[in-house]
Amino acid sequence: MTSVWYRMIDWFSEAKERINVVRDFNRAAKYSFLSGEAQTLLQARITRGSSAYRHEFSKFMQGGFRIKALSGRPLHRHELISIGIIVIDNEMLVRKLISLGWDTLEVHDSQGYDGCKWELKKHAKIGGYLNS
Amino acid sequence: MLLQLTVDTTTLLSSPGDWKSTPSFWLSIFGTAQLIVTGYLIFRLRKKSKLVKELTARVSELTVSSSDSLNSSSLSESLKEARHTSIDFSDLMNNINKSEALYSELIKKYHPDRFLDETKNRIATELSKEIVQNKHSYSRLKALEQKAYSLLN
Numbered sequence: 001m002t003s004v005w006y007r008m009i010d011w012f013s014e015a016k017e018r019i020n021v022v023r024d025f026n027r028a029a030k031y032s033f034l035s036g037e038a039q040t041l042l043q044a045r046i047t048r049g050s051s052a053y054r055h056e057f058s059k060f061m062q063g064g065f066r067i068k069a070l071s072g073r074p075l076h077r078h079e080l081i082s083i084g085i086i087v088i089d090n091e092m093l094v095r096k097l098i099s100l101g102w103d104t105l106e107v108h109d110s111q112g113y114d115g116c117k118w119e120l121k122k123h124a125k126i127g128g129y130l131n132s
Numbered sequence: 133m134l135l136q137l138t139v140d141t142t143t144l145l146s147s148p149g150d151w152k153s154t155p156s157f158w159l160s161i162f163g164t165a166q167l168i169v170t171g172y173l174i175f176r177l178r179k180k181s182k183l184v185k186e187l188t189a190r191v192s193e194l195t196v197s198s199s200d201s202l203n204s205s206s207l208s209e210s211l212k213e214a215r216h217t218s219i220d221f222s223d224l225m226n227n228i229n230k231s232e233a234l235y236s237e238l239i240k241k242y243h244p245d246r247f248l249d250e251t252k253n254r255i256a257t258e259l260s261k262e263i264v265q266n267k268h269s270y271s272r273l274k275a276l277e278q279k280a281y282s283l284l285n
Contacts (some may be wrong), residue, residue: 002166015255017216020164022201024219024221025221025224027221028221028222028224029221029223029225031222031225032222032225032226032229037225037226037230038225038228038229039229044227056180056183056187068162082226082228082232084270085268086227086228086268087214087224088220089227089268089269090224090227092219093219093224094216094218096217
């Protein structure tokens with residue numbers, strides 16, 4: 001019974017932490033857009049993710065962390081790729097995303113449905129725990 | 133009474149189109165759906181526990197083979213700790229928006245070919261390597277810019 005209780009607490013704290021990550025990202029993106037540093041407003045949201053990129057910590061139907069350009073200048077493909085690479089380069093963020101149940105990083109432009117996606121567990125570098 | 137009930141059910145079932153409105157039909161549908169969902173959840177749970185066992189075994193193999201690698205418990209703990217680490221998203225935004233421009237500026241400004249003096253050329257070569265390594269980190273590029281300014285100007 002206690003394990004069920006702890007699981008419930010864990011589930012709620014994890015859900016809260018996921019929402020916090022998305023909210024913090026959106027807030028930082030909004031401030032940088034308002035201050036004029038960013039030419040495009042970015043927004044993070046939770047998506048289904050790719051089933052091929054799933055790992056043992058993946059959330060069911062909520063495995064995708066999508067960064068989408070909302071307004072401003074449309075982004076070129078190389079810019080989408082560079083945003084993705086910068087996020088992937090941040091090892092702490094990647095670890096956090098993986099531990100909170102995300103498995104796919106998606107970067108999309110404001111127009112169309114095309115975008116780029118990365119498998120997070122390939123970039124985790126957690127001592128061979130997921131990469132081996 | 134029993135006869136009356138059987139007559140009722142037969143009249144309900146025999147009338148065309150009415151069988152969908154019987155509670156037993158919807159109960160059976162609900163029961164089947166519940167069974168399927170429960171079965172699927174049990175299947176997922178088993179699969180997950182199997183995966184975790186395999187991973188733990190693999191990690192223990194790794195720890196045995198390499199002396200400096202972490203053990204399975206500390207690895208899972210590090211993953212759990214990763215949940216609670218705070219991420220500086222403003223720094224991430226700086227990396228996304230400013231790092232590319234600063235990188236292209238620095239790599240041109242402190243290119244080794246621009247320095248004819250041998251010592252400065254050596255310093256510029258090392259700095260260029262560091263600049264390329266920290267291409268996506270705005271804060272590190274800023275620190276390198278200051279370092280380059282103090283050493284090469």
